[in-house]
Amino acid sequence: MTTLVYDLAIAPILQSLKDLDAIVSKAEAHVEADDNIAPETFLQGRLYPNMKPFMFQIQVATDTAKGVVARLTGSENPSWPDDEQTFDDAHARLKKAIDFLSGFKPEDFAGSDAREIDLKLGPYQFKLTGAQYVQSFVLPNFYFHTTTAYNILRHFGVELGKLDVLGGMGKYAQG
Numbered sequence: 238m239t240t241l242v243y244d245l246a247i248a249p250i251l252q253s254l255k256d257l258d259a260i261v262s263k264a265e266a267h268v269e270a271d272d273n274i275a276p277e278t279f280l281q282g283r284l285y286p287n288m289k290p291f292m293f294q295i296q297v298a299t300d301t302a303k304g305v306v307a308r309l310t311g312s313e314n315p316s317w318p319d320d321e322q323t324f325d326d327a328h329a330r331l332k333k334a335i336d337f338l339s340g341f342k343p344e345d346f347a348g349s350d351a352r353e354i355d356l357k358l359g360p361y362q363f364k365l366t367g368a369q370y371v372q373s374f375v376l377p378n379f380y381f382h383t384t385t386a387y388n389i390l391r392h393f394g395v396e397l398g399k400l401d402v403l404g405g406m407g408k409y410a411q412g
Contacts, residue, residue, distance in 0.1 A: 242371065246376065249405070250375075252405035253383055254299070254334050256401065256405065258328060258331040258332070258335070259404060260387060260395075260397060263397060263401070264279045264395045267279075267396070282389045291390070294386035295382075296330065298334075298382040299317070299334035300317075301378050302379060306341055308367070308370065311352070350368040356370065356374065387401070
């Protein structure tokens with residue numbers, strides 16, 4: 238089960254963080270190519286007035302990624318201020334998360350599927366096994382926020398496609 242948790246959760250999250258960093262680069266290039274677009278259009282962009290902006294999506298995706306690793310391995314969950322304002326800040330935040338996740342090996346997750354996880358979300362308290370935590374919260378939450386970040390950029394005209402989200406698929410390409 239050790240490699241199963243790593244292979245089904247941690248490795249894909251790590252790849253998705255790298256894909257998200259590449260998507261941020263595409264947004265950055267889009268802004269640089271068009272003098273009529275301010276970076277804040279994307280960085281503070283949202284799909285609907287009561288939704289959180291793009292940068293928030295980056296923050297929550299990285300918080301979810303570092304949180305799952307810390308909780309499943311019994312490590313300290315690093316605390317990062319949510320003060321990112323620029324594309325460089327977004328890249329730095331993603332790099333911190335990528336570096337943090339990259340510091341763990343599959344064997345660090347031994348027994349993590351059965352580890353008891355106490356999770357507090359707003360006024361709610363949850364007691365879950367590691368497997369329940371990954372399946373019921375981590376993966377849906379992480380992919381919700383990375384997909385929302387993608388959708389915000391697409392909404393504002395950044396040329397992105399499905400392969401930008403499935404960037405890790407390149408290693409399986411034939412022909």
